[in-house]
Amino acid sequence: MTNHEAGAAEMLPGLRASVADAKAKAAATRARKAAEFEPAEIDPVARVLVDVPLAHLDRPFDYAVAVKDAATAVPGARVKVRFAGQDVDGFVLERTATSDHPGRLQPLRRVVSAEPVLHPEIAALTAGIAERYAGARADVLRLAVPPRHAATEKEPSQAAAETDAKPDPTAWEHVVHGPAFLAHLYDGASPRAVWNAAPGDDWPTMLAHAVAATSASGRGSLICVPDQRDAVRVSTALDTVLGADQHVLLSAEAGPAKRYREFLAVSRGARTVVVGTRSAALAPVHDLGLVVIWDDGDDLHAEPRAPYPHVREVLALRAAQQGTAMLVGGFARTCEGLLLLRSGWAHELTSDRAVIRARARVDAVPAEDRAVGSRIPRAAYDVIREGLTSGPVLVQTPRAGYAPSLACERCRTPARCTTCAGPLALGGPTTPPTCRWCGTPDPAWACRECGHRGLRAPVRGEARTAEELGRSFTGTTIRSSSSDRVLTQVSDKHDLVVSTVGAEPPAEGGYAAVVILDTWLTLARDDLRAHEEALRRWMGAAGLVRPGGRVVVVGDPAVPALQALVRWDPAGFAERELAERTQTRLPPAARLATITGEPGALDDALTLLALPEVADLLGPVPAGGAKDEQRAVIRVPLASGPALSDALGELQRVRSARKLDAVRIQVDPLTI
Template identity: 50%
Template sequence: MISENGQGDGGATGEGAPPEQLALIRESVRQAKTPRAKPRTWRGAALAGELPVARVLVDKGVLHLDRYFDYAVPAELDADAQPGVRVRVRFGAGRGRVREGRREGGGLIDGFLVERLPESDYSGPLAALAQVVSPEPVLSPELLGLARSVADRYAGSLADVLQLAVPPRNARAEQRPSPAPLPPPGAPQAGSWTRYERGGAFLESLASGGAPRAVWNALPGPAWSEELARAVTATLASGRGALVVVPDGRAAARVDAALTAVLGEGRHALLTADAGPEKRYREWLAVRRGSVRAVVGTRAAMFAPVQDLGLVALWDDGDDSHSEQHAPQPHAREVLLLRAAQDRCGFLLGGWSCTVEGAQLVESGWARPLVAAREQVRRSAPLVRTVGDQDLARDEAARAARLPSLAWQSVREGLRHGPVLVQVPRRGYVPRMACAQCRAAARCRHCSGPLEARDGGALWCGWCGREENAWHCPECGSFRLRAQVVGARRTAEELGRAFPAVAVRTSGREQVLDTVPDTPALVVSTPGAEPVADGGYAAALLLDGWAMLGRPDLRAGEDALRRWIAAAALVRPSGDGGTVVVMAEPTLRPVQALVRWDPVGHAVRELAERAELGFPPVSRMAAVSGTATALTTFLQAVELPREAELLGPVPVPAGPPGRPRRPGAPPPGQEWERMLVRVPPGKGADLAAALKSAQAARMARGGEEAVRVRIDPPDIG
């Protein structure tokens, strides 16, 4: 039962009890006069003498149940039922469970005990806690407050956020005691931080207990992991904790090794999915218990319960891996910003490139830039050369082969001194096609899927499999085609034939290499999978740059520059002969930013254009998707802020048949539309609250068509 004031009895209605007992229950409910009655249970169990009421958050991710429920604490559970522990309770009608207003089989449901109270706001009888799963308190008030802030920001439920924040329990890990905490280390030397104009001052502020906030444009090369380790060490020297979030396991391993080298063993925890559930939970418990005060990990580590937090750091915030795919889909950058505000700690946003969000933090004055002088940048960066369309047209070699003469010469020269990196925009073998004249993507006439070249030039649709024999470009009428993006495997084969005496290695989704030796070799990689070469690459080729720039996405230019710089940062400095050749039009802004090695300037200009157009991050935006009818009904029910602007609707692509459905894609057989809701700065919280309230009301009614809401969608077309 749920009272009008939102409190509940934990789902106890007396169903299944003897008739005479059920009558007594109903009579007691009718006769309840005061809003604060002494807690009673329908089973008549003996209650705890002090604080007999437990306020519980049940593990139900539906929005209309996103509140606390009161339960009675039996006397036998009094000692273990402490705030923060996991419990099991009965929820829903009788022995059933409620799922969006419908009964679902099952008796018990997991939850977290939030607090103990002397009495309840609900006047009826309370169901008793069924079980304390473990006496280990895993939900601290600080973590609960952070989870609530994240849920409100992303219009999600608190239970969904806690599923991301608290790892599943492992009994063996809980039974093992955590080691005793080590004393704080001494303040570290500045090391390579002296290469940055305010690098030494940043470390000194952390070591003295300050909370500096900086957006760090790291110099190319492998020193970034050691620099992060020194920032963590400086924070630990002040007696506080530190948290570092990186995009993938390879980056986490590098920071882990750097922390071990600077701090020694036993002073930090590594939280990644590769560790396995038991080891990961054991490391997480060591952090929560205060045995370890430094954490490095991937996306889920953004919620790590570090005690007395002094620094939160995020590396490469433009990487897609930082965006959570499970509801409510928070981004690690925004979670760490909330933590920095909540704990009043230091904040470090670092990367070789710079996102528009990072530029906004600096422009607003919330953070300071942490950059190197231009002379230092020139000494650290490789030489970048470009090959545009006019160069290809004049290049006789490029007409018969995929690579122009400049690229071949750079590869040949680089192989004399070490490995050469070749970045290809996509994995695989089959090339997708585009018009040779206007470069519009070649699409299937039946399903609009991408056309691919197979079997000696025959065209096939990559979605429906139909053969295309009479294609012509609907944009310019041309009948000539060219390969839009050639996959990594085919590129490796072509280069292997061109350089038969050189080893060719590939790194991509099937097999991602971590490192390669400092010997002549061709390393063909997709973006994000580039291995680190011992001593750096002698040269790098960035192929098909126009394909990355031509994506119909607001972040296409920023993303392309970030991927190029990530690859070029692995190349030796220009003074050591390091050369990068990018195949893209040299007059384009991202290409010019790469040539000058000026990602900050590119981000600042992008931010200015976004401000003129009213696009994120200057504005706040939400994407609402569903069928046309459901979308219209839902938006009519939402009490949007007065300043809200609706953009759309546009069709939502279903994706290729037979492939896994992307998050937010419509179910099979349904045609969905998407509407964007935009509000000016300062109204994002109101927008999220309005959408969350309307979504909760829709779920409470039940039986309606699905509508998906996502705050701050990563791509808006």
């Protein structure tokens, strides 16, 4: 034995004695604190939802409430509790007199804030969302309750001033049963409807009058829109109809302090009207009477974080739980909206055909032969020229940039980078071809097939489109709106606005004409919803036209989506789409779920999953992407959707308890 080993052996008994003394002191301290603990006289038990995203622990736990915390540990308050040997956050769900736990309850470590931020109806809603999407309530709560801002919490929330705003029935008089819908809201009823707006409808103002009718009955309202631009438009309309400071705007654009301040105003009942993006769907509005979702087909309504809920489903669940009215609005109609109508859960709100014909004339013109270099047909040029004489004109193109893809001018072979074989693109008229993958410029590019050095652009972005139109309409101001710079609004000046899909700015008074280009590219998406999404995008642009304006769409008139646009028939197109999906058993005619993960983890998950007998298991197949992942698709009839969610929820609990490798589960994903 070395001297070092001998010294360690001599020290070992002393270390053991020190550890034993430390344990004894800790036990004595715990015993003393337990002896000093005095439970609250009334409801000494708090049921706490612990912020632990583990499915097998996704349930309330009972904790003891001390006298010092009796007044602050109210339902909805944030607390710290001891859980699995560490301090974790949690929310008090309720206070009770007794507990089912047979042993001694751990006391609350401390009450972080006595502010009740988790209301009972929101707690019940988060439970329903977690069950519907086979997720954990802790993940849903992160979407429902924003992070605490202590300084903001100390500020009082000033109540909104009294207002005598009344709805204007004439705002909805051109909609069949529209005035009756407002009358029901005014009388305190809870109608549910799917509304398809007509071209030129000032939909933010129409929604504001629906909110005014609901407010007149003493109830609150909640409006969810896809993005910040739409939220600002609705907010402006609410200020006009209801008056200033009568509502709050909840969106991710606000900073932590402002967002929490607005949330507290809603939570405390100082504001009962909320407009915002997808996170606003869980706002704790007092006396909620109306929930609204605008443009429910927009993929921005789908939450990208687990458990991936969709705003439409969240609001429908909330309307059912709280007995509120619901309005699903948009220029287009989704198949999910059609299902709400077919089930009788909602009623249809549309404009008469005569109103639609008077509002806008929509024409489809075939694209001219690209081989001769012409991209915009003469008919479209004529509509642009005529429209510019009376107001602004909108041109929609599906791609941003200048020339996002290039090909050999002679043999049409796609132009690739000589360094990494990535696609070449042009960023401007004077820049050399540059690789979109590695960024390497290639000014001396030559085709590998024929050696030709000339390039052509099969697809042209909004910058190139604006350049072409600028040469054709000299003296006209050309304005671009795309992801790099999105215009919020344009004036009624006679300008030409070139915009990518989704970035179309509304014009003051509406556009005199709207031209939609490259429809073939919009339809070429590799997606089950490609045609539905294309029609939604085209109608969103065409809906910005002023009453009596012109709309020209360039493409094959025989395409069903273009026919639906020309007839302005979103209902008929939705019927056709749903019929096809019913035959092929695709959503929403069936319920789908995907399980994605590494092969071993996916195999374990499928082995443990107890599927309903009517379920079809498709795959696994490679999921694509950088990781070596596979994906399995599970399909069940629509009526068996709850059983599928239950089975997936149980799988999550078993996997969590056994600490198996992670897999990603999505119920009703937008894309597969």
